[in-house]
Amino acid sequence: MTRSDNTDGFAVLLGAFRRTTVLAPVDPYEETLTRFARAQGEPDREWEYHTVLGARLPDGLLR
Template sequence: MIPVMSEHGEADSAGHTPRSRLYDYVDTPEPARQGAARGERGFAALLGEFRRTAVLVPLDPVTGSPLAADFGGVRWIYAFSDEGALARFAVARGEGAREWVYQRWLGARLLDAAVPAVGVPCGVALDCADGEDGMVFPPVPGIVPDAVAVDVDGGTGDVR
């Protein structure tokens, strides 16, 4: 079993890490009858919380840069809400036995500084080993700086 540690390096009495407030938004069910506007407000709240939250960004063991992968023509920087989420990712990759070096970054720093520095369409994948509990922040206007956002023009993506 991989120990789960809190921000202060200690698990609580039940051995659980306090979860990020991001999960409060993800876990809140929305009835199907609620409109798209409410969904957009919910996502805006989630995005705001992500921007204010320190997340774990694993570093590539070779380059020392944030670990990322390319999928669907977009580079995705991996980020994790806590050490447990990072551990699940490591195990899913078959790399649970190695040491994972990471840094804590504010979500805003990832979206506003790291994404533009990549030089290709880039977004952030949060807790990507957690299935539906994970979240993506794609490189679109309103999430990343407009200068590096993908402009979706009639179904084709063009970088502005």
């Protein structure tokens, strides 16, 4: 596999991510994300989130 193959593969994956809808926590602050990560073991806990296209994820987190 050449470097060009790796770059092409990454470009394909990045393109797919940019077109995919992803979930992002409503409150993107680091301390909140830490609590979110720790709470993954709590199936009854509800978390607010919004959906964003992967290409818009940085914009969505900066709202």
